[in-house]
Amino acid sequence: MSYERLIAHHRELALLSSVAALLEWDERTLMPPAAGPYRAEQLTALAGMIHRRRTDPAIGEWLDAAGDVGGDPASPEATNVRELRRAFDKESRRPAELVERITRATVIGQQRWQAARAANDFASFAPSLETIVALRREESAALGPTEHPYDPLLDDYEPGETAATVGPVLRELRDELVPIVRAIADDGRPPRRDVLERRYAPDAQAAFARDAAAAIGFDFDAGRLDTSAHPFCSGVAPRDCRITTRYLERFFSGAFFGVLHEAGHGIYEQGLDPDAFGLPAGSAVSLGIHESQSRLWENLVGRRRSFWEHFYPTLRAAFPGTLDDVTLDEFHAAINDVRPSLIRVEADELTYNLHILLRFELECALMTGDLSVGDLPGAWNDAMARDLGITPPDDTNGVLQDIHWGAGLVGYFPTYALGNVFASQLFERAAVELGDLDAQFAAGEFTPLRDWLRVHVHRPGQARPARALIEHVTGTPPAPDALLRHVRDVAALHGIESR
Amino acid sequence: MSYERLIAHHRELALLSSVAALLEWDERTLMPPAAGPYRAEQLTALAGMIHRRRTDPAIGEWLDAAGDVGGDPASPEATNVRELRRAFDKESRRPAELVERITRATVIGQQRWQAARAANDFASFAPSLETIVALRREESAALGPTEHPYDPLLDDYEPGETAATVGPVLRELRDELVPIVRAIADDGRPPRRDVLERRYAPDAQAAFARDAAAAIGFDFDAGRLDTSAHPFCSGVAPRDCRITTRYLERFFSGAFFGVLHEAGHGIYEQGLDPDAFGLPAGSAVSLGIHESQSRLWENLVGRRRSFWEHFYPTLRAAFPGTLDDVTLDEFHAAINDVRPSLIRVEADELTYNLHILLRFELECALMTGDLSVGDLPGAWNDAMARDLGITPPDDTNGVLQDIHWGAGLVGYFPTYALGNVFASQLFERAAVELGDLDAQFAAGEFTPLRDWLRVHVHRPGQARPARALIEHVTGTPPAPDALLRHVRDVAALHGIESR
Numbered sequence: 001m002s003y004e005r006l007i008a009h010h011r012e013l014a015l016l017s018s019v020a021a022l023l024e025w026d027e028r029t030l031m032p033p034a035a036g037p038y039r040a041e042q043l044t045a046l047a048g049m050i051h052r053r054r055t056d057p058a059i060g061e062w063l064d065a066a067g068d069v070g071g072d073p074a075s076p077e078a079t080n081v082r083e084l085r086r087a088f089d090k091e092s093r094r095p096a097e098l099v100e101r102i103t104r105a106t107v108i109g110q111q112r113w114q115a116a117r118a119a120n121d122f123a124s125f126a127p128s129l130e131t132i133v134a135l136r137r138e139e140s141a142a143l144g145p146t147e148h149p150y151d152p153l154l155d156d157y158e159p160g161e162t163a164a165t166v167g168p169v170l171r172e173l174r175d176e177l178v179p180i181v182r183a184i185a186d187d188g189r190p191p192r193r194d195v196l197e198r199r200y201a202p203d204a205q206a207a208f209a210r211d212a213a214a215a216i217g218f219d220f221d222a223g224r225l226d227t228s229a230h231p232f233c234s235g236v237a238p239r240d241c242r243i244t245t246r247y248l249e250r251f252f253s254g255a256f257f258g259v260l261h262e263a264g265h266g267i268y269e270q271g272l273d274p275d276a277f278g279l280p281a282g283s284a285v286s287l288g289i290h291e292s293q294s295r296l297w298e299n300l301v302g303r304r305r306s307f308w309e310h311f312y313p314t315l316r317a318a319f320p321g322t323l324d325d326v327t328l329d330e331f332h333a334a335i336n337d338v339r340p341s342l343i344r345v346e347a348d349e350l351t352y353n354l355h356i357l358l359r360f361e362l363e364c365a366l367m368t369g370d371l372s373v374g375d376l377p378g379a380w381n382d383a384m385a386r387d388l389g390i391t392p393p394d395d396t397n398g399v400l401q402d403i404h405w406g407a408g409l410v411g412y413f414p415t416y417a418l419g420n421v422f423a424s425q426l427f428e429r430a431a432v433e434l435g436d437l438d439a440q441f442a443a444g445e446f447t448p449l450r451d452w453l454r455v456h457v458h459r460p461g462q463a464r465p466a467r468a469l470i471e472h473v474t475g476t477p478p479a480p481d482a483l484l485r486h487v488r489d490v491a492a493l494h495g496i497e498s499r
Numbered sequence: 500m501s502y503e504r505l506i507a508h509h510r511e512l513a514l515l516s517s518v519a520a521l522l523e524w525d526e527r528t529l530m531p532p533a534a535g536p537y538r539a540e541q542l543t544a545l546a547g548m549i550h551r552r553r554t555d556p557a558i559g560e561w562l563d564a565a566g567d568v569g570g571d572p573a574s575p576e577a578t579n580v581r582e583l584r585r586a587f588d589k590e591s592r593r594p595a596e597l598v599e600r601i602t603r604a605t606v607i608g609q610q611r612w613q614a615a616r617a618a619n620d621f622a623s624f625a626p627s628l629e630t631i632v633a634l635r636r637e638e639s640a641a642l643g644p645t646e647h648p649y650d651p652l653l654d655d656y657e658p659g660e661t662a663a664t665v666g667p668v669l670r671e672l673r674d675e676l677v678p679i680v681r682a683i684a685d686d687g688r689p690p691r692r693d694v695l696e697r698r699y700a701p702d703a704q705a706a707f708a709r710d711a712a713a714a715i716g717f718d719f720d721a722g723r724l725d726t727s728a729h730p731f732c733s734g735v736a737p738r739d740c741r742i743t744t745r746y747l748e749r750f751f752s753g754a755f756f757g758v759l760h761e762a763g764h765g766i767y768e769q770g771l772d773p774d775a776f777g778l779p780a781g782s783a784v785s786l787g788i789h790e791s792q793s794r795l796w797e798n799l800v801g802r803r804r805s806f807w808e809h810f811y812p813t814l815r816a817a818f819p820g821t822l823d824d825v826t827l828d829e830f831h832a833a834i835n836d837v838r839p840s841l842i843r844v845e846a847d848e849l850t851y852n853l854h855i856l857l858r859f860e861l862e863c864a865l866m867t868g869d870l871s872v873g874d875l876p877g878a879w880n881d882a883m884a885r886d887l888g889i890t891p892p893d894d895t896n897g898v899l900q901d902i903h904w905g906a907g908l909v910g911y912f913p914t915y916a917l918g919n920v921f922a923s924q925l926f927e928r929a930a931v932e933l934g935d936l937d938a939q940f941a942a943g944e945f946t947p948l949r950d951w952l953r954v955h956v957h958r959p960g961q962a963r964p965a966r967a968l969i970e971h972v973t974g975t976p977p978a979p980d981a982l983l984r985h986v987r988d989v990a991a992l993h994g995i996e997s998r
């Protein structure tokens with residue numbers, strides 16, 4: 001009975017969260033501008049109802065009474081009990097008054113960050129960031145003891161991972177990537193990047209992107225594609241996953257690869273067990289695994305030559321005349337352009353990792369106290385020079401560019417790079433099991449890969465944490481090797497042979 | 500304190516209802532098809548939460564403690580207490596187990612009606628309808644005693660009105676309308692109706708309709724226009740009113756006048772006090788008053804020659820070549836075509852009232868027991884022959900055409916005709932106060948009329964019930980005279996001069 005009550009309670013929680021998710025989706029896509037204040041009241045009321053249920057002491061009693069569920073630890077029942085207990089125990093150790101102080105500090109932090117970025121004035125943001133770092137260290141201590149103060153924070157986004165487990169993976173990735181990126185920048189053949197900046201009618205972009213999302217397996221019977229200022233994916237409800245993008249008439253890649261990226265997130269959401277919606281057995285493993293699904297379709301599939309062997313004729317037909325003078329190989333090289341740049345969210349697939357790795361290094365140092373907030377801008381610029389070979393002209397294009405730290409998010413960044421690591425490992429394994437993926441892609445067949453991911457990654461939900469899942473599926477724990485093999489393939493497109 | 504608690508409680512109720520309204524809007528416009536079952540779970544859960552709060556016994560205690568609010572009975576405070584008490588007292592007299600039986604009977608009734616309409620088989624629906632009629636009579640008795648068993652049901656939609664108050668108005672309207680409609684059918688000049696059935700590209704229809712809705716005063720900063728299978732207006736939240744329509748390429752009038760109609764509802768919603776959202780002081784008076792606002796803009800403004808003096812050049816430009824051979828007068832006559840037809844929802848502005856009046860007469864007779872369900876189809880056909888001069892070839896196009904009775908809605912129909920009556924009275928009064936409305940419309944000026952309605956009809960909310968509101972604003976209680984003057988104007992367009 002305790003197990004049934006636990007599940008019924010969390011299904012009710014999922015239902016309320018799902019209502020809130022729809023309101024948030026609507027707010028970001030369609031809501032009339034004047035409706036904002038009342039929407040905030042609605043979401044606040046729902047958040048209160050959700051919070052009360054999430055912290056209901058009865059959960060602890062049900063968990064105690066449920067005891068250990070025997071049998072297969074990857075069964076839905078065992079998964080639900082284990083993960084709900086893990087979450088409940090961690091929340092119980094997080095002091096409520098500290099959570100409140102963090103909430104207040106991050107509201108102020110975001111405002112200060114926004115003003116500071118606009119004014120290129122790091123000093124005005126520094127006190128807020130110092131408070132946030134101090135509070136997160138306090139939180140880490142409350143949740144600890146752990147080997148590294150970063151660990152309890154990283155664990156919020158990537159359960160079970162620590163600085164000691166992901167650090168070596170990420171550092172090895174950086175050490176290998178830096179010389180390859182440098183070689184491409186110094187000696188690579190630059191592609192005809194201008195071909196992506198011609199005129200691409202937004203309506204035709206939308207139709208083409210929708211067709212591609214459907215082709216790779218996003219189910220429009222159980223999902224939508226809309227437009228919003230900032231692209232996102234929301235698994236609003238079981239069988240209701242909504243993705244968004246933004247069309248720029250003079251830049252093809254932004255919207256198109258954005259749709260593949262969000263569709264990848266969406267295919268994961270759609271692949272979860274709908275009957276376990278909102279329960280651990282029907283929820284995503286971690287941000288890193290989620291990101292592996294978006295990056296896999298965006299980069300490993302969507303920037304692959306075989307993908308465009310199938311889609312390039314359709315693309316040319318969708319934008320008559322625009323690409324008449326561009327060969328498939330030239331187009332393929334253009335969408336795989338690599339060049340060091342200042343802004344993370346505009347970076348190419350390879351240098352993107354370097355942006356992440358320097359943030360990971362800096363936030364680890366902030367958490368140990370080895371780096372002070374005052375020294376952060378200098379450390380940022382040094383790391384940019386060291387890893388990307390360029391130095392930001394100002395903090396707006398440097399240390400102030402991301403919202404994350406001002407919003408209190410410490411430990412979030414590495415999940416982006418972990419996503420790339422996981423994606424490459426999964427993709428290599430799929431190729432072993434599914435045979436010639438390039439032949440399939442060239443024939444427009446993406447279902448075998450989608451279904452393989454569904455069986456091995458999506459459907460199990462949180463049956464295994466990320467590290468165990470990757471090892472279970474690929475036979476290898478998280479490691480940068482597969483991603484680095486992919487990196488060398490991209491480098492070869494630019495005429496750079498490494499190793 | 501009791502008043503404040505009462506209001507806080509109902510604000511929370513409004514907030515939850517508003518969340519449900521957004522989910523319902525989304526379900527009818529955008530929701531992916533596969534998401535239906537979970538949406539039903541969400542709405543059921545919300546309905547439960549809303550029901551528990553609506554029937555909270557504390558409401559009665561707060562109302563008792565609040566006592567009589569002195570001062571102006573039309574003040575927001577007096578309005579809130581009076582109308583919340585009225586609603587609470589009425590709900591308290593409605594036996595819960597009877598409500599449950601009615602709910603069950605109407606679920607079955609709708610299913611049976613749907614099957615019966617498809618199969619043209621009234622007999623298979625008759626037992627369900629008999630049950631519904633019996634239950635509504637039982638409900639009426641529980642809510643009574645009243646002069647006429649119809650009264651408590653009508654009061655649900657048109658508070659304060661009774662068979663004795665609206666009956667004479669509606670019967671006089673019918674007695675005057677019947678010969679005018681007959682004269683138009685027999686001796687009128689038929690307009691070039693085909694001009695509305697040419698090719699009108701849906702995109703251009705949408706843009707033109709949106710411009711017209713904005714011109715008459717629908718605020719797109721606080722609202723939206725979307726498409727749905729069945730057009731509707733939902734005042735989702737304060738400053739968030741959403742209307743829908745459906746575009747048919749080969750019929751201009753359906754979508755365009757539908758948008759004016761829903762925009763009229765929407766302008767009412769947008770004109771209510773947003774700070775009293777969901778409270779009586781910020782809610783619509785009745786269905787009849789709501790319908791008066793939609794019909795006023797759709798028919799009295801939108802089918803007027805002066806409206807098209809302004810819009811016809813734009814219309815011609817929006818559909819190049821389509822209307823080159825059609826004069827303004829020919830177009831104006833076409834959109835005011837009058838001809839008896841079988842189906843209510845497809846009827847023109849004049850005959851529409853006759854469809855309503857016969858339903859009112861029949862449902863009154865069902866409630867008194869003067870008419871049995873078994874005799875209903877015959878009575879329907881007789882009334883159609885008497886009032887519209889045509890006889891349905893089958894029950895699918897006759898007594899089975901509307902969902903209302905199968906869904907248990909008895910007392911709802913007359914609000915449509917009352918809307919027309921109220922609209923004409925309000926429009927005549929506005930013309931007295933605002934001067935030459937035709938000159939304003941021809942110049943594209945609709946704001947004076949919109950603002951006049953806002954001040955006199957929208958902003959007061961439920962300060963006065965419908966009858967008192969109409970008398971307060973126009974100086975005359977509800978009466979068909981103004982509508983009949985308008986009817987004669989329409990008849991004159993067809994060359995029929997009456998009186």
